[in-house]
Amino acid sequence: MEDSHQHDHHHHPDDTHDHPPSSSPPTTGTCCKCGGPTTFAPPMPTPIFSPPPTYRPIRAPAIPPDPNSTRAIILSPVPQPQKVPILPPPYDFHTPTKRIHSPDDIRRFHDSFSGKNFLGFVVALSESIRGRKISDQCHESPTILAVLSILETLTLFADETPPVPQSARYGNVAYRTWHEKMSNSAESLILKLLPENLRPATVELVPYFADSFGNASRIDYGTGHETNFAAWLYCLARLGVVGEEDYPALVARVFVKYLDLMRKLQLLYCLEPAGSHGVWGLDDYHFLPFIFGSSQLIDHKYMKPKSIHNEDILENFSKEYLYLACIAFVKKVKKGVFAEHSPMLDDISGVPNWNKVNGGLLKMYKAEVLEKVPIMQHFLFGSIIKWE
Numbered sequence: 001m002e003d004s005h006q007h008d009h010h011h012h013p014d015d016t017h018d019h020p021p022s023s024s025p026p027t028t029g030t031c032c033k034c035g036g037p038t039t040f041a042p043p044m045p046t047p048i049f050s051p052p053p054t055y056r057p058i059r060a061p062a063i064p065p066d067p068n069s070t071r072a073i074i075l076s077p078v079p080q081p082q083k084v085p086i087l088p089p090p091y092d093f094h095t096p097t098k099r100i101h102s103p104d105d106i107r108r109f110h111d112s113f114s115g116k117n118f119l120g121f122v123v124a125l126s127e128s129i130r131g132r133k134i135s136d137q138c139h140e141s142p143t144i145l146a147v148l149s150i151l152e153t154l155t156l157f158a159d160e161t162p163p164v165p166q167s168a169r170y171g172n173v174a175y176r177t178w179h180e181k182m183s184n185s186a187e188s189l190i191l192k193l194l195p196e197n198l199r200p201a202t203v204e205l206v207p208y209f210a211d212s213f214g215n216a217s218r219i220d221y222g223t224g225h226e227t228n229f230a231a232w233l234y235c236l237a238r239l240g241v242v243g244e245e246d247y248p249a250l251v252a253r254v255f256v257k258y259l260d261l262m263r264k265l266q267l268l269y270c271l272e273p274a275g276s277h278g279v280w281g282l283d284d285y286h287f288l289p290f291i292f293g294s295s296q297l298i299d300h301k302y303m304k305p306k307s308i309h310n311e312d313i314l315e316n317f318s319k320e321y322l323y324l325a326c327i328a329f330v331k332k333v334k335k336g337v338f339a340e341h342s343p344m345l346d347d348i349s350g351v352p353n354w355n356k357v358n359g360g361l362l363k364m365y366k367a368e369v370l371e372k373v374p375i376m377q378h379f380l381f382g383s384i385i386k387w388e
Contacts, residue, residue, distance in 0.1 A: 073367045078359040081127050082120020086240040087384060093200045096207055096382030106371050112388045114381075119366060121234045122288070125255075126295040126358065128247035133296070133320040134256055138248040143193055143241055150189045151257045154213070157181045158264055171219035175269035179216040186210050198239055204382040208232040211378070213262070214271055221266065222274025223287045223368075224375040229258055230288060235384045251292050256322070259289055263329060282344050283330060287365055293323025294358040305349045305357055309338070 100106060109115040132138075161181070163172040186206045191199060212229035214221035233250055236242045242250065265271060266285060273284035282290060297303055307313045308327045318324040330342055339346040351357050369375055381387040 073363050074360075076363050076367070079119050079123050079362045079366055081124035082117050083244070084117060084121050084124075084234065084237040087238045089197075091198075091200065092383045093203050094382055096204050096380035096385070098378065099381045099387045100373065100376045100379060103373060106373060106376060108388060109376070110366075110371065112386065114386045115370075118231065118234050118385065119370060121237060122230055122291070122365070123362060124244070125230075125233075125247055125251050126291050126362065128244075129251040129292050130295045130298050131300075132248060132252065134252045134322070135320060136248075136252070138252055139245050140249050140253060141242070141246055143236070144246055144249045144253060146193050147236075147254050148257055150192075151254070151261055153185065153189060154182055155261050155264065157185075158261070158268060163269055170270045170272045172269040173219070175214070175219050175265065175271065176216050178265070178269070179213065182213060183210050183216075193236065193241055194239075198241070201235075201239055201384070204384050205232065205235055207380050208235060211380075212258075214265065215274065218272065218274070219269065220272035220274040221262065221285055222375075223285070224274060224378055226262075226286055226288055227369060227375070227379070229255075231379070231385060238384050251322075255288070255292065259286070259322070259325075262286075267333075282361075282364070282368075283326060283342075286326065287361075287369055289322040289326050291358065291361045291365060293321055293326060294354050294361055296321050297323060297354040298358060300354065305351050305354060308345070308349050 100109060110119075157178055161174050161178045164174045166172060186209050187202050190202050190205050190209060194201060208228050208231045212225055212232055214225050233242070233254070262285065271285075273281075303313060303317070303321075303324075308324065314324055314328045314331070318328040327345065330345065331338065334341045348357055348360075351360070
């Protein structure tokens with residue numbers, strides 16, 4: 001896999017812009033993306049990111065990414081898939097606790113077996129869906145069907161819990177009622193997935209599951225909650241409840257269903273984005289579907305990263321490709337010029353191929369989600385996902 005990053009086209013002086021050849025003599029024009037001349041490579045910009053000219057964030061001020069950390073992400077290796085070994089008995093299931101409080105703790109987690117293996121699991125999920133459409137046939141085990149049934153139950157809870165009239169734009173308090181129903185049912189729902197000898201594992205599985213759908217007191221949702229859902233799936237893999245043959249279905253069936261549920265909750269209860277980067281983030285709520293979605297599109301004959309600007313493609317293919325579905329959703333909920341409200345996604349659309357996009361996003365997920373103390377300070381550690 002190529003070791004690159006989604007902003008390569010802005011950062012590497014040897015890159016050229018993708019402009020069609022012309023039979024007339026070359027003239028210097030200005031690239032609408034970065035302002036560089038189109039007949040030769042744009043000069044290396046001094047700050048790696050230049051702020052969008054007119055966009056002013058409505059809520060929290062947008063902080064441009066630190067150029068040093070951006071450079072570090074670009075130079076870091078692309079994370080590789082790993083096999084998930086099944087947890088051997090005797091078991092020592094216990095209530096998981098928070099252990100991350102500082103950058104040192106983050107480093108310790110990433111150097112640990114669980115830290116490396118969890119990221120390797122996410123990469124393996126991404127690899128499993130490579131070049132596949134959502135509707136493609138895949139192995140659907142009884143466990144996969146049971147997980148889908150759980151998500152269906154939570155969707156029904158939302159249908160039974162309409163938002164209440166209130167003046168605040170964000171954070172409808174009816175979400176707390178939904179969250180309580182979900183939390184109260186979590187253990188009985190999860191027990192359906194487990195054989196008799198693994199039933200005590202609910203003490204660890206329930207907290208990851210309950211943290212997957214947002215925070216009830218803040219009425220918000222973000223990439224940390226999404227990571228908890230991935231951690232819950234990782235725990236099922238560690239327990240041997242799902243195997244590698246289930247990975248394509250974990251993405252194309254389970255994760256797609258989870259995403260549908262989360263979008264429903266976001267729109268229904270106006271969930272606040274948790275720790276949003278504002279205009280500098282990839283998306284206010286999600287990260288993983290961009291990783292899985294870019295993997296789906298690797299080596300696609302027609303669709304390139306720049307295809308996200310084609311409305312016909314978004315309309316016709318967003319049901320088959322997660323990345324396109326994410327872009328369509330962003331365009332639905334954010335009004336205005338795409339390059340202004342989503343400069344990061346607009347930047348990525350200039351990368352030459354999906355392989356580079358996928359590798360860059362995996363590196364970015366590690367750096368921007370799994371290595372950030374404000375996100376990972378809420379993450380839990382027990383006997384399945386060990387602290388060290």
